[in-house]
Amino acid sequence: MGFFDFLKGKKDKKVVEIYSPLAGRVIPLEEVPDDAFSQKMIGDGCAIDPAPGAIYAPIDGEIDIFETNHAISVETPSGLELIIHFGVDTVKLNKEGLVRIAENGGVKRGAELVKYDLDLIKSKNYSTKTPIIVTNMDVVESIEVVANGDVNVGDLLMKVTLK
Template structure:
């Protein structure tokens, strides 16, 4: 019973979209593939809106609506970057449903995405999910061929 008190608490990051999970090293952008922004995984989306993969507070929404950041209660910072070179779309194809400072629950819809528009107008639809402050975290990435939004565990994060 006491041993449970000393176990590291971990945070599960769920899939924010449906699709295929790939390692960051396979993302065709060196910022992500070389983990310059942090550790994580990427998803090749099939459909659906982007949901909160964790409970926390919205700390970043890019002006061009293609990226959103969430800080969890344990201090982990999760970035969802929808597609590659999507900043050039100027926000077209994205409808953000939350604001900076909002508290969100796991599974809450954050951004509606017009995937057809993104496929036709962006470099790539691959969507990295990054722990931007991963240097001080112990992160275990989970890979499976496909992931189900709000169900599949992408990563487990714990303190080092």
């Protein structure tokens, strides 16, 4: 430790960049019509009101696509844990309108994971607002949602600073 190290502060914080897993309009979690998401009981982040298309890996990591294809958990190499939850109550669709493309395991950012039929899901009166949430907030110092308005797949969505 050098004499002036105290001027530099603590070691540089690790910042993890999360890229948009789907195209659409970025909205605050508070606009998701489910208390568990809107009140940030599960974690923090943002949501996307999706355009037609598919869900893609937002970052390199290990994925687990839920049996019903409505949600995907991601663990990054840095230990950050995310969930992409397509819509609200869409677990009840039991895969209808949600087609798994990828297998569970390691993925690279941008890999296609699940295709969705937006019109079919909306026709069944399900909200398609999709939370992208950091679930292990105990390792997070801050989350900055850097995107607003319309986003495309792969646009920078959030910067997460780890403790």
